Amino acid sequence: MTDVSDPKTARELKGGTGLRRILNATGYSMQGFRAAFRTEPAFRQLVLLNAVLLPIALWVDVSPVERALLLLTPLLSLTIELINSSIEHVVDRISLELHPLSKSAKDMGSAAQFMGLVLIVVCWTTILL
Structure with a gap:
């Protein structure tokens, strides 16, 4: 070793x-x-979401700070998904056996991604509406 x-x-x-x-x-x-x-299908879906949202963020007439938020929130969600997927892979590498701590780790990663998606919705609706 x-x-x-x-x-x-x-x-x-x-x-x-x-x-x-x-x-x-x-x-x-x-x-x-x-x-x-x-x-990771979820990662591919977020890449597609970013492919749609990022050009829109560059196109809309908003302040530089608002544009930064419109660009950063979808990218943050991609980042969170990478971390979530890595947690899932490590947990699965350790054991595929069902265990409460494994479930909690995976659920918390999923919750982090949910919050990333909420950030996108909140920022985009606040800025564009």
Whole structure:
């Protein structure tokens, strides 16, 4: 077993330093986006929602702050979905057995996504109506 408390080992596991680390991290992020898009229907639905809402946010005549809110809330919901999906994957990796803590973790991730969607509705209706 690898001792991750050793700073040298931890650096090696993280994939380098400086520009190499940034490039590696970018590659890992792109792999995460591809995995979410490939395996998570909810993520694909949010990508579609963003494809509709983001151009509208750029088109409507609103203040810069309002435009920022119209752009950020759908993107925030995508971010929340990535975190929610990662929680679900980790829970499933640990065990597929039904357990109250596993259910709570998944339910809380779902609740976070629900709040992200509520933020979209509240911001968009407040600004556009």
